[in-house]
Amino acid sequence: MKQVLTIAGSDSGGGAGIQADIKTFQELDVFGTSVITAVTAQNTRGVIDVAPVPIENIEKQLQAVGDDFDIAAVKTGMLFDAVTIRTVADSIKHYNWQRLVVDPVMIAKGGASLLKEEAKDSLIKHLLPLATLVTPNIPEAEALSGIQIYNEQTRRMAAEQILKSGAQGVLIKGGHGADPDFTEDFYLDQHGGSLVLRSSRIQTKHTHGTGCTFSAALAAEFAKGKSIEEAFLTAKQFIQSAIEHSLNIGAGHGPTNHSAYRHYAQKEMIRYVH
Ligand SMILES: Nc1ncnc2c1ncn2[C@@H]1O[C@H](COP(=O)(O)OP(=O)(O)O)[C@@H](O)[C@H]1O
Ligand SMILES: Cc1ncc(COP(=O)(O)OP(=O)(O)O)c(N)n1
Numbered sequence: 001m002k003q004v005l006t007i008a009g010s011d012s013g014g015g016a017g018i019q020a021d022i023k024t025f026q027e028l029d030v031f032g033t034s035v036i037t038a039v040t041a042q043n044t045r046g047v048i049d050v051a052p053v054p055i056e057n058i059e060k061q062l063q064a065v066g067d068d069f070d071i072a073a074v075k076t077g078m079l080f081d082a083v084t085i086r087t088v089a090d091s092i093k094h095y096n097w098q099r100l101v102v103d104p105v106m107i108a109k110g111g112a113s114l115l116k117e118e119a120k121d122s123l124i125k126h127l128l129p130l131a132t133l134v135t136p137n138i139p140e141a142e143a144l145s146g147i148q149i150y151n152e153q154t155r156r157m158a159a160e161q162i163l164k165s166g167a168q169g170v171l172i173k174g175g176h177g178a179d180p181d182f183t184e185d186f187y188l189d190q191h192g193g194s195l196v197l198r199s200s201r202i203q204t205k206h207t208h209g210t211g212c213t214f215s216a217a218l219a220a221e222f223a224k225g226k227s228i229e230e231a232f233l234t235a236k237q238f239i240q241s242a243i244e245h246s247l248n249i250g251a252g253h254g255p256t257n258h259s260a261y262r263h264y265a266q267k268e269m270i271r272y273v274h
Contacts (some may be wrong), residue, residue, distance in 0.1 A: 002020075003071055004025050005074045006140070006216060007076075008021060008075070017040065020256075021034070023258040024217050025216060028217060034217050036061065037058055037077055037088075044208055062088070066095040072099065073101070075103060081115075082118075098221065100131050104123055104133045128162070130162060131167040131168070135214065140268050156186070156194075158172065169228060170189075184197070185232070193219055197271050206247070206249075243262045
């Protein structure tokens with residue numbers, strides 16, 4: 001069984017972070033391991049507290065996984081500060097971990113900061129150059145590129161700017177897009193290869209953890225040797241099912257349904273290149 005590592009924060013509410021990643025790995029038939037960078041007290045209503053894990057412990061978690069497991073793909077989520085980013089980047093190089101998905105988690109839906117402001121430069125300088133794929137949502141892509149996204153052209157410009165970091169590919173997710181009827185995710189790589197996947201926008205407030213789940217699905221598929229195109233399609237179908245059949249848990253923005261992909265038939269995605 002392929003072994004996959006998530007390096008991210010814990011969400012006590014179970015919808016995002018490490019918990020979302022491990023559930024997604026399980027559903028996609030890969031073995032999930034984890035390095036926890038921060039513990040959040042969080043539920044569907046928001047983030048109540050954030051406690052960073054001491055850096056010495058993060059180093060030991062990385063070592064414990066790296067020394068024993070044959071890691072086929074890695075995803076990063078909430079990294080919180082610059083020293084954690086440096087430590088994670090050093091381990092990725094030390095263990096020569098390939099197929100790295102960097103989800104540049106910055107702000108939770110409720111507005112809580114999950115990455116210190118000064119850590120953004122460290123992310124661009126130390127982690128993005130190692131990435132197979134960076135998966136910002138629209139506000140994160142704007143923060144990483146310094147370009148405001150309001151149409152296809154500015155979305156492409158932002159993606160091109162992010163690729164200057166050295167990442168092999170960038171996938172700008174469309175959950176925060178303006179169109180009320182569909183969401184569009186845009187992929188661009190260093191060779192100019194591009195792909196857009198468009199799906200219907202599901203009218204629901206239960207979208208907590210969509211980005212974590214999507215990037216975990218990408219990492220799981222990469223671990224199984226799937227191409228970017230194949231992994232992108234599976235991850236998009238996985239999150240579409242998970243949102244469409246969400247669980248109505250909690251009083252706020254509820255989690256998605258991580259087992260929906262297994263239970264329900266997949267919807268067609270519109271795909272095109274531009
Ligand atoms: N309401 C929705 N309907 C269908 N797909 C959605 C919806 N909201 C988000 N998605 C999809 O979920 C994935 C995560 O996107 P997004 O919500 O932008 O990330 P994040 O959670 O990091 O903000 C993307 O594939 C996006 O298209
Ligand atoms: C511990 C932790 N990590 C990441 C997030 C953000 O998750 P995301 O998938 O972007 O979902 P929302 O915050 O937009 O619901 C988080 N909340 N907690």
